[in-house]
Amino acid sequence: MPEPSPNVALFVTCLADLFRPTVGFAAVRLLEAAGCTVTVPRAQTCCGQPAYNSGDREDAAEIARRTLPALEPFDYVVVPSGSCAAMLRLHWPALLADDAELATRVGAVAAKTWELTSFLTDVRGVDSVEAAYEGIAVYHDSCSGLRELGVREQPRRLLRSVAGLTVRDLGAPEECCGFGGLFAVKYPDISGRMVSDKADDIEASGADTLLAGDLGCLMNMAGKLKRRGSAIRVRHVAEVLANAGDAAPPIGESEA
Amino acid sequence: MSVEVPTSHRFPDNARAALADATLQRGLASAKLGFRVRRSEAAARLPEFETLRDEARDIKNHVLAHLDLYLEAFEQRVTERGGHVHWAGDAAAARDIVLAICRAAGARTVTKGKSMISEEIGLNAFLEQNGVEPVETDLGEYIIQLRGEAPSHIIAPAFHVPKAEVAETFQKHHKSLDPARPLEQPRQLLEEARAMLRDRFFAADVGITGANFLIAETGATVIVTNEGNGDLTQTLPRVHIVLASLEKVVPTLEDTSTILRLLARSATGQEFTSYTTFSTGPRRGEDLDGPQEFHVVLLDNGRSDLIGTELQEVLRCIRCGACMNHCPVFGVIGGHAYGWVYPGPIGAVLSPSLIGIEEAHHLPSASTFCGRCESVCPMRIPLPGLMRHLREREYGRGIPPAAQRWGLRAWAFLAKRPRLYRLATALPVRLLGLVGRRRGAFRRLPLAGGWTAERDLPAPQGPTFQALWNRAGGRRERPR
Numbered sequence: 001m002p003e004p005s006p007n008v009a010l011f012v013t014c015l016a017d018l019f020r021p022t023v024g025f026a027a028v029r030l031l032e033a034a035g036c037t038v039t040v041p042r043a044q045t046c047c048g049q050p051a052y053n054s055g056d057r058e059d060a061a062e063i064a065r066r067t068l069p070a071l072e073p074f075d076y077v078v079v080p081s082g083s084c085a086a087m088l089r090l091h092w093p094a095l096l097a098d099d100a101e102l103a104t105r106v107g108a109v110a111a112k113t114w115e116l117t118s119f120l121t122d123v124r125g126v127d128s129v130e131a132a133y134e135g136i137a138v139y140h141d142s143c144s145g146l147r148e149l150g151v152r153e154q155p156r157r158l159l160r161s162v163a164g165l166t167v168r169d170l171g172a173p174e175e176c177c178g179f180g181g182l183f184a185v186k187y188p189d190i191s192g193r194m195v196s197d198k199a200d201d202i203e204a205s206g207a208d209t210l211l212a213g214d215l216g217c218l219m220n221m222a223g224k225l226k227r228r229g230s231a232i233r234v235r236h237v238a239e240v241l242a243n244a245g246d247a248a249p250p251i252g253e254s255e256a
Numbered sequence: 257m258s259v260e261v262p263t264s265h266r267f268p269d270n271a272r273a274a275l276a277d278a279t280l281q282r283g284l285a286s287a288k289l290g291f292r293v294r295r296s297e298a299a300a301r302l303p304e305f306e307t308l309r310d311e312a313r314d315i316k317n318h319v320l321a322h323l324d325l326y327l328e329a330f331e332q333r334v335t336e337r338g339g340h341v342h343w344a345g346d347a348a349a350a351r352d353i354v355l356a357i358c359r360a361a362g363a364r365t366v367t368k369g370k371s372m373i374s375e376e377i378g379l380n381a382f383l384e385q386n387g388v389e390p391v392e393t394d395l396g397e398y399i400i401q402l403r404g405e406a407p408s409h410i411i412a413p414a415f416h417v418p419k420a421e422v423a424e425t426f427q428k429h430h431k432s433l434d435p436a437r438p439l440e441q442p443r444q445l446l447e448e449a450r451a452m453l454r455d456r457f458f459a460a461d462v463g464i465t466g467a468n469f470l471i472a473e474t475g476a477t478v479i480v481t482n483e484g485n486g487d488l489t490q491t492l493p494r495v496h497i498v499l500a501s502l503e504k505v506v507p508t509l510e511d512t513s514t515i516l517r518l519l520a521r522s523a524t525g526q527e528f529t530s531y532t533t534f535s536t537g538p539r540r541g542e543d544l545d546g547p548q549e550f551h552v553v554l555l556d557n558g559r560s561d562l563i564g565t566e567l568q569e570v571l572r573c574i575r576c577g578a579c580m581n582h583c584p585v586f587g588v589i590g591g592h593a594y595g596w597v598y599p600g601p602i603g604a605v606l607s608p609s610l611i612g613i614e615e616a617h618h619l620p621s622a623s624t625f626c627g628r629c630e631s632v633c634p635m636r637i638p639l640p641g642l643m644r645h646l647r648e649r650e651y652g653r654g655i656p657p658a659a660q661r662w663g664l665r666a667w668a669f670l671a672k673r674p675r676l677y678r679l680a681t682a683l684p685v686r687l688l689g690l691v692g693r694r695r696g697a698f699r700r701l702p703l704a705g706g707w708t709a710e711r712d713l714p715a716p717q718g719p720t721f722q723a724l725w726n727r728a729g730g731r732r733e734r735p736r
Contacts, residue, residue, distance in 0.1 A: 007734050012721050014671075018685050019714065021721035028730075039731045040722075045677045051668050053625060053644065054660075055651030059668035066672055073734040143626035176584040180624025185706030186660075187622050189272050192710030193588045194624075223711030226697045252714035254696035 002124050006075035008036040011113075013084045014046035015215040016236075020251065023215060026242035027080040027116050033242075034124040036078075041070035047079075047087040052095070053181050061095040068092075068106055076123065077113040080238050081214045082145020085115035090148055115145055116238055117155040117213060128161030131243035136166045138207040139237070140198075140221065142214035143176050155213055155237050162240060167211075170201045179220040195224040202232060210234045215251075222252040262611050264595035267618035274589040280416055284590055287415060291581035294525025295632065301527075308518050313636045315511045316572035319503070320563060326472040326505045327554070333475025337537030339550035347377035350555045354379060354464070354497060357551055358388050361495045363461035369479060369486035370394035371466030372410055372575060373499040373555055375597045376610070379464075390464075391456045393485035395449050402429045408591030410598065411523050411577040416590055419445070453485070463489040463547070465535075467500035468519065468574065470552070473508045476536040477552060480519060480529040487533050496535065496547035501555045503571040515574060518634035523576040558610050566645045570605045572635040579629035579639060585622055594619060601629035601639040608646050617655045620646035678722050689718035 008031050016023040024040075031038045044067055052060035071077045071088075079085035089110045096102045120126040139159065145151035159167045178184065178194025185191075198221060202210055210225070210232055212218050222234035233250040249255055263270060274280055299305045319326055331341040344350035350373075358366060366383060368374065368390055380390045380401070392401040396414035400407060402425050407413030414422070423439035426448055438444055465486050469478040477498045479486045490496045506512055520526040539546035562568050580586040580600025591599035596616065598606045604619035620643035629639045650656065670677040692698055692715020700708050707713050719727075 009734075017721040018681055019716045021717055021719065021724050024721040024725070037731075037735060039734055040725050042722075042732050043674045045671045045674050048671070051664060051671075053647070054656070054664055055644070055647030055649070056664055056668065057648050057651075059665070059672070063668070063671050143624065143628070147627040147631050174628065176624050176626035176628070178584065178624060180626070183622070183624045184710075185704075187268065187271065188706045188709045189268070189275055190585055190588060190622065191624075193275055194584055195711060197588070219714050220711065222714050223697065223707070226712040226714070227699075227710075248717060249696060252697040252712060254694055 002035070003075070004035065006036050007073075008038050008076045008078050009071050009074040010038055010040050011044060011047070011071065011077050011079045011084065011088065012040060013079060013081045013215065015219070016080060019219065020215060020236065020248075022244060022248040023080050023236045023238055025247070026236070026238035026244045027078065029242040029244065030116065030120060030129070030238060031078060033129070034120055034126050036076075036124070039074065043067065043070035047084040048095075049083065049087050049181055052087070052091060057095065064092045064095050064106065065102065068096075068102075068109060071109050072105065075112065076119065077109060078116055078119045079113065080116045080236065081216075082115045082142045082149055082151050083214055083216065085113055086144040086148035088113040115149055115151050115213065117158055117241075118149065118151050121154040121157055127157060129158055129241045129243075131161075131241055132163040133209075133240045133245055134164040135209045135233070136168060136207045137209040137211045137240070138168050138170050138202055138205045140170065140177065140202075140210060140212040140217060141173055142212055142217045145213055146174070151213065155211075158241050159211070159237065165240070168205050168207055170205055172201055175201070177217045177221050179216045181216065184220060191220075192224075195220050199224045199228060199230070203230060208232060211237045211240060213237050218251055222250070226252040262596040262607075262615050264607060264611065264616040264619060265614075267593060267595055267622060270593035270595055271589045271622070274593045279418055279421075280590050281588075283416060283418055284587060287412070288581060288587045291525070291577075295522055295578060295581065298521035298525040298527065302517070302521065305518075305521070308514060309634055309636055312515045312518055312634060313572060315506060315514060316503075316635060319505060319507065320568055320571055323502065323505070323560075323563060326507060327502060329472040330470050330475060330505050333472070334537065334550070334552055337475050337550075338540075339475065339537045339552060342551060342553045344553055344555045344557075346557050347555070350377045350499070350553050350557075351379060351382045353553050354499070355383065355386055355388070357495060357497055357549075358383070358462050361461050361549070363388055363495070365389045365391055365456065365460050366462045366464055367391050367393050367457055367460040367489045367493065368397070369463070369465035369481065369489040370397050370413070371464065371499050372597060373466055373501055374464065375407060376557065377499075377555065379499075391453070391460065393453055393457070393489050394481070395446060395483055395485075398449055398453065399425060402426075406592065406597070408599065409577060409580060410575050410602075416592065457488045457492050460489075460493045462495040462497060463491075463493040464497045464499060465490050467498050467504050467552075469512045469515070470500055470505040471509060471512055472505055474536060476534045478512060478535075479533050480516070480531065481533070482524075482530045484531050487531060490533070490535055490547065491545050494547055495549040495551070496538075498535065498550075498552045499555065500552065501557070502559050519574055519576055522578040522632065522634040562609055567605065567609060567642055569637050570602070570609070570642055572637055573602055573606070574635060575602075576634060578632045578634065582628045582632050584624065584626055584628070601643070602637075605639055605642045605646065608649075613646065613649055613653065614655065617650045620644075621650070678720070682720055682723055685716045685720055686718055689716040692716065693718075
């Protein structure tokens with residue numbers, strides 16, 4: 001049995017904070033519907049991946065060290081992103097391993113950190129949501145969520161309960177979209193080809209909607225689809241699950 | 257052309273050229289799919305596949321912890337059986353040793369089985385310069401030798417050459433044959449290469465092969481092939497030279513068999529390669545065939561420096577190629593773009609150690625860290641983690657461009673100070689949101705050229721989540 005009303009800290013992620021607050025509010029709504037008391041700790045900015053994946057280990061560790069206290073008082077930390085959740089869960093402990101006291105503390109936070117959809121299904125036992133969305137969606141498995149956290153079935157299970165929605169898989173579901181954080185701007189030609197191949201796969205699926213659990217990948221794919229003039233609507237999975245489809249236009253689209 | 261001079265520092269240009277090469281692109285698209293499906297089916301057919309990966313990892317970890325011991329045992333066994341072990345500290349030493357053996361044998365031509373170490377030390381060009389003709393006998397290697405090219409894949413060296421171009425190459429080089437002969441079918445190409453190579457096998461004075469394993473308990477070297485060319489290379493000439501790097505040693509035959517069960521499945525999806533050949537010393541008195549001399553050249557070339565470092569795990573590699581077959585970056589640019597012998601994720605980790613981080617610094621950076629290489633590596637090498645470590649070295653040495661480093665530092669300064677970060681981000685994001693509202697995305701944006709060259713940048717919605725949460729009076733502290 002899940003605990004009656006756990007205290008959950010929402011780790012918003014920098015991309016949701018800066019680019020798409022709708023994702024943060026959708027996550028809050030889903031967590032509250034699952035019986036959680038949601039807090040957004042003030043002292044958070046980013047999980048540190050831009051530094052960590054650029055070889056700036058020192059700054060990444062410092063970001064982790066400074067953010068840690070804000071997340072410690074909660075029963076769970078929930079993140080609407082597989083890659084940021086994996087950063088907290090798997091890489092923060094590696095970054096702070098040298099200091100025994102910090103290692104224990106970061107270990108405790110890591111152990112209670114979850115990616116949003118897997119938290120809902122695996123911790124809170126949610127298997128359906130009250131939501132409706134007319135359309136055919138393909139779900140893109142973001143690499144970190146898929147391979148580092150084993151998030152695959154969880155979002156699909158929840159999406160199956162959305163009224164009016166059909167969910168399909170891509171032809172090459174395990175293929176990276178080419179985002180890779182700063183990779184996308186450091187090697188634009190390679191990244192561009194990868195996301196172009198991904199866009200081909202998305203368009204070939206016959207879907208009218210693209211969903212995923214990571215804003216980085218979504219902005220990359222939405223940006224490519226938009227550049228091609230595609231009419232496919234792109235949204236974070238939380239928006240559809242929280243029935244927030246009307247709250248904001250799809251990623252990269254303007255108000256009507 | 258030899259691959260001695262790396263072009264890894266020109267990786268972005270190399271990659272651009274590869275992306276613009278329509279023939280290469282068609283080949284990559286079809287080949288990667290085949291490799292992936294076959295590997296996945298082969299792994300699924302073997303219930304203990306995942307357990308074997310753990311065992312294989314443990315075997316190699318054990319070897320690497322006692323490398324000196326096993327190498328000495330190997331040397332002793334080889335010597336007892338009448339063979340010779342030569343220790344080569346670097347590429348030049350290895351080349352000199354091989355040439356000295358060839359000269360002592362009075363060799364004019366040398367047949368060669370597939371060997372990545374030979375590529376690593378640039379052996380062919382060196383032998384040619386010294387009057388010894390090397391003849392590649394692996395079909396793929398034979399094709400690229402005729403074309404004067406470097407391998408583009410560690411197990412499929414002619415990965416980048418379409419069938420029609422192979423036919424052209426054969427027409428051009430096999431001048432003694434009827435120009436009107438049919439060469440459309442793979443079978444015809446194979447038969448022709450085989451016929452052309454037949455005499456070379458008989459004429460060769462020395463045969464050079466690589467090694468997939470060196471077995472410490474028996475002194476045997478092992479190669480796996482699908483064409484049988486390796487056997488002809490090592491049994492027909494008077495002298496057999498095995499080129500291998502240090503970390504190929506395993507303790508026992510049993511260990512060899514454990515890793516063999518992973519190798520072909522991970523590489524081509526075969527349960528076993530067509531030939532698995534064990535060579536144990538020169539021909540003995542009662543043997544019907546085999547070489548009169550058996551030499552093993554053990555190459556270090558920077559590998560022993562990796563022992564005891566964060567990069568040690570890369571030495572577990574068994575060169576199956578699964579990482580590159582599953583790599584989304586390799587999948588769109590192919591192997592040559594990496595600019596040196598070892599492409600793909602394994603090359604991204606190995607090359608900086610062998611040719612220097614200054615030369616190869618792009619390679620570990622040119623990864624999205626999608627993690628697929630690690631998920632298929634039979635030896636469970638944490639390739640993305642090792643690439644990240646190399647990025648740390650690169651950053652520590654100040655190799656990334658100044659603008660990039662300063663941008664990162666400025667960002668990190670803010671990211672460590674949430675209050676300041678909120679102040680600094682709120683207004684620009686708001687403005688960007690206002691400007692981008694009409695279209696919903698930017699086609700072009702100052703300072704974001706890398707992004708907008710290839711795709712639009714979705715506009716921010718406007719106020720940050722943090723600002724909106726404040727406005728909504730959302731909870732900031734944990735309730736008591």
